[in-house]
Amino acid sequence: MATKRIFVITGPTGSGKTTVSHYLTTHYQMPQVITHTTRAPRAGEVSGRDYYFETPASFATKHYLEHVTYSGNQYGSSREGLAAAWEQAPLISIVLDTAGAVTYARELGEQAVIIYLEVPNEQALVARLTKRGDQPTRIEKRVASHEYRRDQQLPAGLSGHAHVIVNDEWAMTQRALDALVAQYQSGPSSVK
Ligand SMILES: Nc1nc2c(ncn2[C@@H]2O[C@H](COP(=O)(O)OP(=O)(O)O)[C@@H](O)[C@H]2O)c(=O)[nH]1
Numbered sequence: 200m201a202t203k204r205i206f207v208i209t210g211p212t213g214s215g216k217t218t219v220s221h222y223l224t225t226h227y228q229m230p231q232v233i234t235h236t237t238r239a240p241r242a243g244e245v246s247g248r249d250y251y252f253e254t255p256a257s258f259a260t261k262h263y264l265e266h267v268t269y270s271g272n273q274y275g276s277s278r279e280g281l282a283a284a285w286e287q288a289p290l291i292s293i294v295l296d297t298a299g300a301v302t303y304a305r306e307l308g309e310q311a312v313i314i315y316l317e318v319p320n321e322q323a324l325v326a327r328l329t330k331r332g333d334q335p336t337r338i339e340k341r342v343a344s345h346e347y348r349r350d351q352q353l354p355a356g357l358s359g360h361a362h363v364i365v366n367d368e369w370a371m372t373q374r375a376l377d378a379l380v381a382q383y384q385s386g387p388s389s390v391k
């Protein structure tokens with residue numbers, strides 16, 4: 200049985216975390232751990248596929264490995280969700296803010312393969328969020344939030360532990376992801 204690992208996809212809003220997660224699911228059938236949130240669904244988002252959308256009361260009833268407040272909403276990932284995804288395959292993925300990624304690196308050690316995404320040009324990032332359909336007021340609030348500013352830097356707790364991918368041209372990102380999957384499908388490895 201191959202070693203169980205989790206690809207933890209992190210980075211600021213708009214850096215491409217959802218896009219990368221979707222790519223890993225569609226090209227490598229990598230199950231994604233679905234997390235819980237009290238934020239309202241965006242157009243097209245479905246509960247149980249994108250998130251489990253919760254009320255503050257229902258959010259409080261779950262058992263979390265870690266949970267955070269991000270830009271005024273709560274988010275959390277459960278141990279049960281992790282176990283359920285590993286039942287399906289040894290390589291799974293999750294999308295987290297950088298605080299969650301630090302917790303995973305600390306709790307799971309080498310089992311957590313951290314992928315930190317960045318988009319160096321903020322204007323390009325805002326243009327992507329606009330194209331995604333985010334409301335201008337929502338983008339302003341997000342970009343001004345403490346959590347967004349914090350997630351623009353690789354946290355000290357992940358330094359030497361994260362694979363940094365500059366998500367500028369998608370073809371380059373895809374190549375970096377393909378190389379990483381090949382590396383972990385063929386056995387254990389260290390961060391380069
Ligand atoms: N720590 C943690 N972060 C989460 C969890 N679920 C989602 N996030 C992160 O919360 C942040 C806000 O997510 P979202 O509202 O979907 O906005 P997005 O950044 O535009 O994708 C993102 O950085 C997500 O990666 C979770 O269970 N735990």
Ligand SMILES: Nc1ncnc2c1ncn2[C@@H]1O[C@H](COP(=O)(O)OP(=O)(O)O)[C@@H](O)[C@H]1O
Pocket residue numbers: 210211212213214215216217218219327328330331366367368369372
């Ligand atoms: N390399 C890329 N080039 C251009 N647009 C991209 C690229 N990667 C992602 N996008 C687009 O940018 C927007 C934000 O990406 P998304 O995956 O939703 O980010 P996040 O989950 O980190 O907030 C989406 O509309 C997505 O299609």
